Amino acid sequence: MDPEEAIFNVEDAMNKVVEFLQHEFTGVRTGKASPALIENLDVNAHAYGSVMKLKSLAVITSPEPRMLLVQPFDPSTTRDIERAIRESKLSLNPAAADRSIRVPIPELSEERRREMVKLIKQLAEEAKVRVRAARKEGMDTAKKLKASNLLTEDGQKDFEKEVQELTDKYVKKVEELAVAKEADLMKV
Numbered sequence: 001m002d003p004e005e006a007i008f009n010v011e012d013a014m015n016k017v018v019e020f021l022q023h024e025f026t027g028v029r030t031g032k033a034s035p036a037l038i039e040n041l042d043v044n045a046h047a048y049g050s051v052m053k054l055k056s057l058a059v060i061t062s063p064e065p066r067m068l069l070v071q072p073f074d075p076s077t078t079r080d081i082e083r084a085i086r087e088s089k090l091s092l093n094p095a096a097a098d099r100s101i102r103v104p105i106p107e108l109s110e111e112r113r114r115e116m117v118k119l120i121k122q123l124a125e126e127a128k129v130r131v132r133a134a135r136k137e138g139m140d141t142a143k144k145l146k147a148s149n150l151l152t153e154d155g156q157k158d159f160e161k162e163v164q165e166l167t168d169k170y171v172k173k174v175e176e177l178a179v180a181k182e183a184d185l186m187k188v
Contacts, residue, residue, distance in 0.1 A: 003145055003159055010138035010163055014131050014170040021127040021174060025181045027090075028116055028123075033068050033105045035060035038092070043084040047076045057081060058101075068103040075099055108185075116185050124178035131170045138163035 001009075026036035039055040054060065058072040058081060070085070072078050082101050085094040091112070094103045108116070142159040145151040151159060 001141070001145070003151060003155065006138065006141045006145065007159070007162055007166075010134055010141070011166050013134040013137070014166055017127050017130040017134065018170060018173050018177070020130075021123060021177060024123050025120070025177065028120060028181065028185070033062040033064065033066050033103075035062060035068065037090065037105075038068065038070070038085060038088070038103065041084050041088050043077070043080050045077050045080050047074060047080070054081060054084065066105045066107075068105065070094070070101040070103060071099065072101075113185055117182050120178055120181050120185065124174050127174045128171055131167060131174065135163055135167040138166075 027040060039060055041054045042051050043054050043057055045052050045057060057077050058070045061069045063069050070081060072081055078096055078101060082094045082096050085092055085103060092103055094101045139160055142151065142156050142163065146156040
C-alpha cells in the first residue's frame with residue numbers, strides 16, 4: 001500500500017462515519033412528519049420469516065404536516081409494521097386502518113426535546129470516537145510504511161500531519177451536523 005492510498009482509506013473511513021451520523025440523525029424526531037423518521041425501522045415480518053427494513057415493506061408518505069401514512073405492499077404485514085413502529089424508541093402510536101397505517105406525529109414537549117438533544121450529543125460523540133479510531137489506524141499505517149521503508153522520517157511526519165488535518169476536518173463536520181440538528185430540534 002502506498003501513502004496516497006493509505007490517506008485515501010483514512011479519509012474514506014472518516015467520510016463513512018459522517019454519512020452514518022447523517023443517517024442516524026434522520027431517525028431523531030424533530031416534530032415534523034418525515035418518512036425518513038421511520039423508513040429504517042426493523043420490522044420482524046412473520047409473513048416472510050425475517051427482519052426487514054420498513055421501507056422495503058411499505059410506501060411511506062406524509063399527507064399532512066403531522067401525519068405519516070404507511071401503506072404495506074402486502075396487507076399481511078400490517079400488524080408487524082404497526083408493532084415495530086409502536087415498539088420503536090420514537091414514542092409513536094400508529095393506528096391501523098383497512099390497508100394502511102396512520103402515524104400521528106405529536107408535538108414535542110420541552111422535556112422530550114431535551115432528551116432528544118442528549119441523544120444527538122451522544123450520537124455525535126460516538127461519531128467522533130469512530131473518527132479518532134480511523135485517525136489511529138492512519139497513524140499506525142504511517143508507522144508501518146516507515147518500517148517497510150516506503151516513507152522517510154519526514155514523509156512519516158507529513159503523513160501524520162495530513163491524517164491529523166483530516167481528523168480535525170471530520171470532527172468539525174460532526175460538530176456542525178450536531179449543532180444544526182439540535183437547532184432544528186429546539187425550534188418550536
